[in-house]
Amino acid sequence: MQFDKIRILLAEDSKADQQLFKEMLIESGIEIDKLITCEELKAAEDILHCEEFDIILLDFFLPDSVGLDSISKLRQQFSWIPIVIITGYDDRSIALQAINNGAQDYLIKGEFNAELLRKTIYYAIQRHKVSDELVQINKRLDSFVYTVSHDLRGPVKNLKVLMEIYQNSDDEHEKNDLLNHMSTSILKTDDIIEHLNEVLLMQNNPAPIEMVSFDEVAVEVLENLDQIVNATSAQIDIDFSSCPSTNFTKSQIYSLLYNLIFNALKYAKKDVTPQIVISSQKEGKFICLKVKDNGIGIESKYHDKIFRMFYRNNEKVDGKGIGLHIVKTIAENCGGSVKVESIPNTGSEFTIYLKEKPYDTTKKCIVN
Numbered sequence: 001m002q003f004d005k006i007r008i009l010l011a012e013d014s015k016a017d018q019q020l021f022k023e024m025l026i027e028s029g030i031e032i033d034k035l036i037t038c039e040e041l042k043a044a045e046d047i048l049h050c051e052e053f054d055i056i057l058l059d060f061f062l063p064d065s066v067g068l069d070s071i072s073k074l075r076q077q078f079s080w081i082p083i084v085i086i087t088g089y090d091d092r093s094i095a096l097q098a099i100n101n102g103a104q105d106y107l108i109k110g111e112f113n114a115e116l117l118r119k120t121i122y123y124a125i126q127r128h129k130v131s132d133e134l135v136q137i138n139k140r141l142d143s144f145v146y147t148v149s150h151d152l153r154g155p156v157k158n159l160k161v162l163m164e165i166y167q168n169s170d171d172e173h174e175k176n177d178l179l180n181h182m183s184t185s186i187l188k189t190d191d192i193i194e195h196l197n198e199v200l201l202m203q204n205n206p207a208p209i210e211m212v213s214f215d216e217v218a219v220e221v222l223e224n225l226d227q228i229v230n231a232t233s234a235q236i237d238i239d240f241s242s243c244p245s246t247n248f249t250k251s252q253i254y255s256l257l258y259n260l261i262f263n264a265l266k267y268a269k270k271d272v273t274p275q276i277v278i279s280s281q282k283e284g285k286f287i288c289l290k291v292k293d294n295g296i297g298i299e300s301k302y303h304d305k306i307f308r309m310f311y312r313n314n315e316k317v318d319g320k321g322i323g324l325h326i327v328k329t330i331a332e333n334c335g336g337s338v339k340v341e342s343i344p345n346t347g348s349e350f351t352i353y354l355k356e357k358p359y360d361t362t363k364k365c366i367v368n
Contacts, residue, residue: 006032006033006121007052007054007055008032008344009038009044009053010035010037010057010322011057011070013044013049013063014059015075017059017109018037021346025114025117025119026117028114028115028118028171029112029118030118030121030122033097035234036051039063040064041070041073041074042064042080044074045073045074045077052285053081054081054082054083054125055084056081058070058071058074058086059086059087059088060086060089060094060098060201067097071101072102075101075102078134081104083104083124084103084107084112084120084121085106086109088108088109104128143267156189158181158185161190162178162182163182166182187216194268207295208247209249209251210247211246213244213245214240214246214289217253218221218240218257219276221316225258225261225265229261234273234275235276236261236277237276237278239279239280241278246280246354246356247356248287250336253325255326255330256289256327256352257278257291259324259326261276261278264291264295268293268294268295269294269345272294274360275293276291276293278292279289283353286336287353287354288351288352292349292350293345293347294347296344296345297342297345297347297348298346300342302340307324307327308325331353336354337353338352339340339351
């Protein structure tokens with residue numbers, strides 16, 4: 001296994017044990033980016049809200065929280081960070097309860113050395129990463145299965161009814177008409193399968209990570225949308241000065257901007273010149289891409305639904321209902337998210353929170 005430098009939060013109320021852990025961590029050979037200590041759970045929560053960590057070393061008994069309650073509180077708020085429990089009691093049943101409640105592992109004070117501490121930390125991080133990936137895969141699989149069953153049911157059912165009518169008909173004119181309807185239904189089914197395949201390819205085929213210039217990608221997107229931009233006389237303002245580039249997959253940045261800009265043009269108000277503002281900025285650990293328009297807007301009750309695969313909020317406008325689903329998938333796959341703020345008949349603003357993808361792998365630490 002390979003790891004970058006580790007960011008560790010140690011929640012331990014004993015100053016002597018804190019010092020012992022520091023010495024063991026130095027002896028272990030772990031490359032530490034930062035090590036922060038605290039003596040209470042509340043302090044740990046406050047620190048975790050402000051800074052990023054790779055692992056939490058958590059004393060089972062803290063002054064303001066005990067045992068499984070501590071794990072539950074941290075898991076509810078910071079589920080993406082693995083927890084290793086530290087206990088002074090050689091009670092395997094307590095340790096098992098801790099693991100069943102979300103801890104990755106446990107250490108018994110006085111019964112481990114620097115080497116065991118090193119392996120426990122690294123393996124906990126790796127197991128948690130694999131577990132989290134499996135949870136995400138299962139969520140995507142559930143969503144995919146639901147979408148397939150839901151969206152293919154309509155055209156297949158329609159095709160079945162048309163076939164039954166065709167078999168019972170003696171009217172050649174009616175049969176020709178039915179064949180045309182069946183052809184339309186087959187094409188619709190094929191179209192759905194094609195777009196499902198597009199989503200699967202995006203999720204499962206990793207692409208190279210590089211330094212991506214937002215300006216360069218935006219130019220490519222607008223070149224491919226120049227017909228609709230010219231047809232609508234859209235006014236597009238771009239400002240990437242606050243954050244001109246990011247480490248990411250270029251094709252995915254292109255997909256984000258293309259889908260958001262295309263939607264802003266497509267859902268413009270009738271007889272109103274589209275005005276679109278595109279920008280980027282840093283917000284804590286995230287790169288934020290924003291696309292704001294003066295279009296028809298979206299009612300708040302639909303803000304969650306619009307990101308579902310094949311969901312279309314406005315049937316009067318041509319579309320497949322897949323663009324925003326792709327946007328959300330890209331953001332969430334890197335640990336980010338999507339936010340929409342919209343007022344009907346006023347406009348919408350989409351904010352994409354992206355975590356930069358590391359590409360410098362020159363500094364690594366090996367676990368034997």
